[in-house]
Amino acid sequence: MQTISMIVQNRRWFNYLVLSAALLATGCAGEHVAAKDLGADIDEVAATLIEQPLLHSTSIGVVYRGKEFIRHRGDMEAGKPSPPTDATLYEIGSLSKTLAGTLMAKAVLEHRLDLDDDVRIYLPGDYPNLQYKGDPIRIRHLLSHTSGLPNMLPDRANTVLEDFTDQRTPHELNAIYARYTKADFFRDLHAVKIRQAPGKNYAYSSTGTELAAHILEAVYKRDYESLLRGFFQDSAAISGLRIRLNEAEATRLAVGYHSDNAVPTTPMPQLPWGASGNVKATAPEMVKYLKFQLAGGPVVTESHHALVEFDSEFSIGYFWNIVSGDHLKGVYYAHHGGVPRSQSYIYIMPKYDLGIFVITNQSGDQTARAMETAINTLVERIAARENAAR
Template identity: 80%
Template sequence: MTVRNRRWLGSLVVSAALLAAGCASEKAATKDLGAEIDEIAAALIQQPLLHSTSIGVVYRGEEFVRHRGDMETGKPGPPTDATRYEIGSLSKTLAGTLMANAVLEHKVSLDDDVRQYLQGNYPNLQYKGEPIRIRHLLSHTSGLPNMLPERANTVLEDFTDHRTPSELNTLYAHYGKADFFKDLHAVEIDRAPGKDYAYSSAGTELTAHILETVYNSDYESLLRGFFGDSAPMMGLRIRLSDSEASRLAVGYHSDNPIPTTPMPQLPWGASGNVKATVPEMVKYLRFQLANGPVVKESHRPLVTFDSEFSIGYFWNIVSGDRLKGVYHAHHGGVPRSQCYIYIVPKYDLGIFIITNQSGDQTARAMEAAIDTLVEKIAAREALAGNDVSR
């Protein structure tokens, strides 16, 4: 689930503190990178409402993990490597990776009509004879609404309203797969699939159903099995046991000073319910940077919208950035945390950053921190004599 349906890929307003931390110079580039990441984390939590942050970085094979701040106001206690975070819509990139693997294993074709994986008749999942295909789910061009039930989209229109978390909890308290399919029958597709970008978590949930169908296994088992073997990320979870839930990060919604509840459980959880620690996400960065066949397929553009923006298997693909070159990224947001992942091949660089606060300025503050870090990496590369002009 995203905080807003927008392309967050543009000019950034960088706070004075982060800009000061990010001024690249030869002197700065000679500092220990771990110390610089720590400084960036410290500057980030000086932003209004931000309580704490964790950052994981893989740069040319070297790993860095930094935690800063206190998880709860007035209670000393920073996040740790054991803290389990809700990674929100970063979950979609995991689902995209599983679908890329299914394509390579010839379990599915990108041009399959999604209705062949559904029981019953869905004449509504097409527009003038053009059906919704798997590629349309992956590229957010299916025409499906952001969320099902439709009422959730109305709730999310005013995301920062203090009532939003409780209203979402009520909507999804007893909302299961059967309810999803009932609502899917009522969806109206008002434009040709494959052309217009319209972010859809419902499309990701349907992707998880297709994966369950072709592999004859529940989605969480597929998720944990694939990434446990390939990354290896042994700690990924969608649903938590009582003992695991005790390590789930506390978080804050908007400017509410009282900690809020976790993201409610969605029917499959593929669009926004994955939980992971920062060390687990560092393993994911390594997996992405290794660029094996499945990753390479998942990073392949499925739809190009303009010269700077395209979509792979749920990955945003951005080009034209002076420092970053072509990179893959995704934002994640739930009512009590926001995060980003960046894969920047130009520097053999992966970044994961997360905060335990979710408001209308949280994403912008994290984007500024990421830009600061990339500036420092670019300065480091220039000193090393690497070509950073590409």
């Protein structure tokens, strides 16, 4: 859902983006391939990260030139010995969108659909409103956040999110989505007004991602969660991705805190498809996702293809933010995720064959900035190490 990204967005285009690594002194997940110096850097960066106000814990996965690191640090519940582990399920928020983009790239390569398809051909009923002066919303517009669709449906959720850090926000979101179904989504979609030609201006839209999930269901004749789990099991050996949890899985869901509330808050409410912000995963599963992204391959390459260029430094692919012109990082692909009790980042940096996933179990207006600082520090140290080795 990336609620927080709406606060830290816009021309930082991606300075918002819109988190790098950690070693636990008591219960680390383990270093799959030894790299002592980088492990020490990860440890130091993570320790500094959770010293920031309100941050309780972090889990971090790093893949660097084929070496894997998973680290957990801190306690998920304030005042209790409760470190996260490899079994902890996290709400990864709008990182979910990059998974949906990957499935869309697969569908394009398989000629199940075309990027220039009018989205209305996949919808039940007539939607004369999903166009502007004859220009329809196309699939590429959903993927690049240029459709003109609102961030959330129903519209009253957008009003709630205008003051994300208000302690009432999680409760109000829960009330809005308690019984919000796919039928409700389509009803509200009929009332949307497109006020400018699609494809021109960036306007972040979780609605667009939910609609993309419906389109995938329509072309594959399978429910979205089944598509998600099946593809990533087969292509990346990721077996534990979940949108909806059973009772046993729910006991492994990370505790989390919203803004400055000292009381743990409830999970992100279920959206109709869940593609925009409801995926849950463990740190080891996210490391496999980093490896999948770094390995390339036709689907990943297609998903990293820029669909719209906003300026010389910022483009969007299949929900991926693409940043150019950064001398340190090179061209990189990234996304932020935020729900009321968790924030996360994913960075894919081909220049260093480096992928970073970091998540905290607190979501406030300074969380993203703290994670960005941690990632920048880690990348600087990796760059310095590589320069020294030349």
